Amino acid sequence: MSSDQVEIVMVPLPAQGHLNQLLHLSRLISAYGVSVHFASTTTHNRQARIRVQGWNPNTTQNIHFHDFDIPSFPTPPPDPISPNKFPSHLVPSFHAAATHLRHPVAALLRHLSSKAKRVVVIRDSLMASVVQDVASIPNVESYTLRSISAFAMFLMLYNDVVKEKVSQEVLALTNEIVPEDVPSIEGCLSTEFLDFTSSQNEFRSFTSGYLYNTSKVIESAYMDLLAKIVPNKNHWAIGPFHPLSFLEKKTSNDSSHHFCLKWLDKQESNSVIYVSFGTTTTFSDEQIEQLALGLEQSDIKFIWVLREADKGSVFDGEKQMKRYHYQLPKGYEERVEHMGIVMREWAPQLEILGHPSTGAFLSHCGWNSCVESMTMGVPIGAWPMHTDQPRNAVLVTKVLGVGAFVREWTHRDDVAKANRVADEIRKLMASGKIRKRAKDLGGSLRRSMAEGGDSRMELDSFVSYISR
Known part of the structure; x- marks a missing residue:
């Protein structure tokens, strides 16, 4: 043309x-x-x-x-x-x-x-x-x-x-x-x-x-x-x-290789859960604490992107952009440093999902995140928050069978307790049926x-x- x-x-x-x-x-x-x-x-x-x-x-x-x-x-x-x-x-x-x-x-x-x-x-x-x-x-x-x-x-x-x-x-x-x-x-x-x-x-x-x-x-x-x-x-x-693929394959020794990807390079296949709730999600301090403790109690390795939701201009007050408001339990990051990373910056989500060590994605089920996860063959732990997300969560869990609910939409007004979060994460990571379905569907999507x-x-x- x-x-x-x-x-x-x-x-x-x-x-x-x-x-x-x-x-x-x-x-x-x-x-x-x-x-x-x-x-x-x-x-x-x-x-x-x-x-x-x-x-x-x-x-x-x-x-x-x-x-x-x-x-x-x-x-x-x-x-x-x-x-x-x-x-x-x-x-x-x-x-x-x-x-x-x-x-x-x-x-x-x-x-x-x-x-x-x-x-x-x-x-x-x-x-x-x-x-x-x-x-x-x-x-x-x-x-x-x-x-x-x-x-x-x-x-x-x-x-x-x-x-x-x-x-x-x-x-x-x-x-x-x-x-x-x-x-x-x-x-x-x-x-x-x-x-x-x-x-x-x-x-x-x-x-x-x-x-x-x-x-x-x-x-x-x-x-x-x-x-x-x-x-x-x-x-x-x-x-x-x-x-669907990345032109520049970087090694762990490459200075441009993101630190979280270097960490993933050292983990076993399908052993890490990636946790991110997109750019518009806001949690209460109580829910952040329970999610943090749930990840710790799960004994599953994790990468957790913990950022504030975007404002209308993400550059508003740019000099203060690194100031962070969510508070984790005292000593939390020191306790979990052997099992996880808490990221407060923009994460290379596509590369994380495409990494062989990533075994699941705990997600708000925004459509971009769903498509990216499915394309990379990664099971989805559904925790919908608003807009189309509750229905996307039904699609990926009950229709396509490539995920499971970690927090049901009907319980959106409740604080998800740490023990429930830990249990659902462990079940998702252990589900061979969901993992196989996700891998097969990912291959079909890439071929499409x-x-x-x-x-x-x-x-x-x-x-x-x-x-x-």
């Missing part, structure tokens, strides 16, 4: 999991020889670039960053004692991007449209208002990235929008393949976030199709259901987006991105469609 035929413009939601997906997708699409323009605020483009793993966007041809300065916006800290764990402190940054990016993005689209046969916008599902001007530019079309699992997306539409309108065929198939006890969205979202999503609704009709960071290897049935309840639109399952695989053919289909 010639770069003067089609230009791609990516418009992400300014939150880490969403920035990450569209930047990884930029890498995949740019490999077809088409120019990709990544358009966001200056702050969030910087965040996306420095945190991406497995490749270097600054040295990748055909990816161009457009840094747009916007007025300052509130960046309140996360609230660890909020009864609702949704990161409402990020919502002001969402509003700021949705409000102030429309005009610079429209100017970029008009500039590109003057020299290209077609301009294709791929925007986050929550950034619809930013690209509303596509309707007035003849050779520009927009596609929506749905950043959650097809399973969670189907349930959201089915239960909250179209359940009374679907055919008997869809009803029967849903009853057959969706577990009965899937949680509702009650308690998953905040009022502030629901108000923001409502502000995007009137602009969502400006889309020519939907992209998903998933594979038919794991979600074929739910992709089929989405096509039935949202007809007359194309749906492409083109994930996993992230790199190779030439002739399901996801690769979906990606080929999408690129062919937009270059028609």
Whole structure:
């Protein structure tokens, strides 16, 4: 494909999991020889670039960053004692991007449209208002990235929008393949976030199709259901987006080899549990203490990423970024230094999950983390916190069989006690059935991105469609 035929413009939601997906997708699409323009605020483009793993966007041809300065916006800290764990402190940054990016993005689209046969916008599902001007530019079309699992997306539409309108065929198939006890969205979202999503609704009709960071290897049935309840639109399952291997194989003697990976190099195969709850999770001090003691009591080696949740700007108060607020039990790190690492910095998650010593992933079940863990063949210990995570947890445990609950969503208001955490971790690490299923599924997912695989053919289909 010639770069003067089609230009791609990516418009992400300014939150880490969403920035990450569209930047990884930029890498995949740019490999077809088409120019990709990544358009966001200056702050969030910087965040996306420095945190991406497995490749270097600054040295990748055909990816161009457009840094747009916007007025300052509130960046309140996360609230660890909020009864609702949704990161409402990020919502002001969402509003700021949705409000102030429309005009610079429209100017970029008009500039590109003057020299290209077609301009294709791929925007986050929550950034619809930013690209509303596509309707007035003849050779520009927009596609929506749905950043959650097809399973969670189907349930959201089915239960909250179209359940009374679907055919008997869809009803029967849903009853057959969706577990009965899937949680509702009650308690998953905040009022502030629901108000923001409502502000995007009137602009969502400006889309020519939907992209998903998933594979038919794991979600074929739910992709089929989405096509039935949202007809007359194309749906492409083109994930996993992230790199499946790392170009630079580093040794333990390499100074650039992260210290946690050097530590993993010394551990036995499948002996370590990786613990990370993503970039938006906030725990109470009591829960942190119980989790710490549970890891210690489990006698399982661990890497625990213990960071505060991101603020709307991760660089706000940059000089104080190393100040850390979570307190561990007195003497804890000295007691566990023989069995684990507590990390308070950005962790190389992809490389940790891809390391042969990593035997499981204790996770909040954010979709990026689920896809990364499944692709690397690593079992998931589910501890969902908010948004789509409770439903993702059902998908990986009860549907796909590649994980087990460490803390059930129904107990979200309770503090998970140390002895329960320890018991569930030990059971997960000892489950040969789950480990085999995870390894097999990981192999299938990786093959799906190779030439002739399901996801690769979906990606080929999408690129062919937009270059028609």
